[in-house]
Amino acid sequence: MSDDVAVLRAFNRRYTQHIGVLEDRFLGRGRPLAESRLLFEVGLDGSTVLELRERLSLDSGYVSRLLRSLEDTGLVTVAADPTDGRRRLVELTAAGTEEWEELDRRSDELAAGLLDPLGPTQRDRLREALGTAERLLRAATAEFVVVDPLSEEALTAMGRYLAEIADRGVGGGASLGAASDGAETMRRPDGVFVLVRSDGEVVGCGGVRPLGDGIGEVKRMWVSPAVRGTGMGRRLLDHLEAWVLRLGHDVVRLDTNGVLTQAITMYESAGYTPIERYNDNPHAERFYEKRLR
Structure with missing residues (x-):
């Protein structure tokens, strides 16, 4: 195993452990990470099913199952686009909007908690390193x-x-x-x-x-x-x-x-x-x- 692969795998293990990916109730909201992430990606402005699939690199069957689960709990609606019947629009319900805002608040709290032990200089170094890593990984997965x-x-x-x-x-x-x-x-x-x-x-x-x-x-x-x-x-x-x-x-x-x-x-x-x-x-x-x- 090369050094760069080992470093990336070690980071993935530590990061996923501390943000709750391994829990079946992500951020204590009663649903796994996949559903919470999809809900967050729908966003306050809504999205199309195709956009969600492309943004998250998920197959259509899996996205459909996740959306059905979110529909069953009253958090989203899925309907044909009135301007293009071939597209399906996904929008948050009132309950879904409340849940989105709560997820956003808890995510901020979790991130802030991870940063609390670090001093200003360490935070600057981490912000710069994570920004670089995000851009490089984004390019690598293009x-x-x-x-x-x-x-x-x-x-x-x-x-x-x-x-x-x-x-x-x-x-x-x-x-x-x-x-x-x-x-x-x-x-x-x-x-x-x-x-x-x-x-x-x-x-x-x-x-x-x-x-x-x-x-x-x-x-x-x-x-x-x-x-x-x-x-x-x-x-x-x-x-x-x-x-x-x-x-x-x-x-x-x-x-x-x-x-x-x-x-x-x-x-x-x-x-x-x-x-x-x-x-x-x-x-x-x-x-x-x-x-x-």
């Missing part, structure tokens, strides 16, 4: 999912990408276009568009489109600030390069703007070499190529 680049979820991710690079000065205040511009070129079977999901949230995206002559181009590559600094950008780039090969290309190209210095550093460290301009993108200033085989 999934790469192929979607239609013209789907609502994909366009939202690309919209976030465009908004962010505009905020950083790309375009000089001029419009960077719509998220849908050129999206059809990343559609299967000739191209691909990938979303990065973590805990049900999209934290990254990127696509590949063909340029001809055995060349594929990486486009709209973006990583959320929530997982930056965790190596997610390089993992996503590696994943897209694998797709370039899978789509039958030997060479990958990409363009970027000079203000995106972190991206440029990553591309160059990944083996990309500068080349002459190969497209008419008015917002691109740097052009790169990498031979994959």
Whole structure:
């Protein structure tokens, strides 16, 4: 067993013992952790069954059983979405809202009790360490999912990408276009568009489109600030390069703007070499190529 695996397992054992995971009545509320966690994830604003499944990485049968139990105790209601009959909405009842608030209060008390023996310096160290651990584990458990680049979820991710690079000065205040511009070129079977999901949230995206002559181009590559600094950008780039090969290309190209210095550093460290301009993108200033085989 490696040292890092041993440390993680030891932390898991100690943490789960002290937060009551092993008890059949989590936080003294008469139900196991799984039901309490699901109730908490439904939240005061409600959720859909699909969102709960994706956020908690649970199969549909298990989620259905947990929801039936919460329905039987009068804590939630499950009904068809009036705007989309294919979706099911989960909402807290009045009793469920009271229970949610009580769980939230007791969770705060439990966390405060664990921190009480620590001094200010120790608390600062623990907060920093746990924050780093949460971000790294979130990145480690992320999934790469192929979607239609013209789907609502994909366009939202690309919209976030465009908004962010505009905020950083790309375009000089001029419009960077719509998220849908050129999206059809990343559609299967000739191209691909990938979303990065973590805990049900999209934290990254990127696509590949063909340029001809055995060349594929990486486009709209973006990583959320929530997982930056965790190596997610390089993992996503590696994943897209694998797709370039899978789509039958030997060479990958990409363009970027000079203000995106972190991206440029990553591309160059990944083996990309500068080349002459190969497209008419008015917002691109740097052009790169990498031979994959």
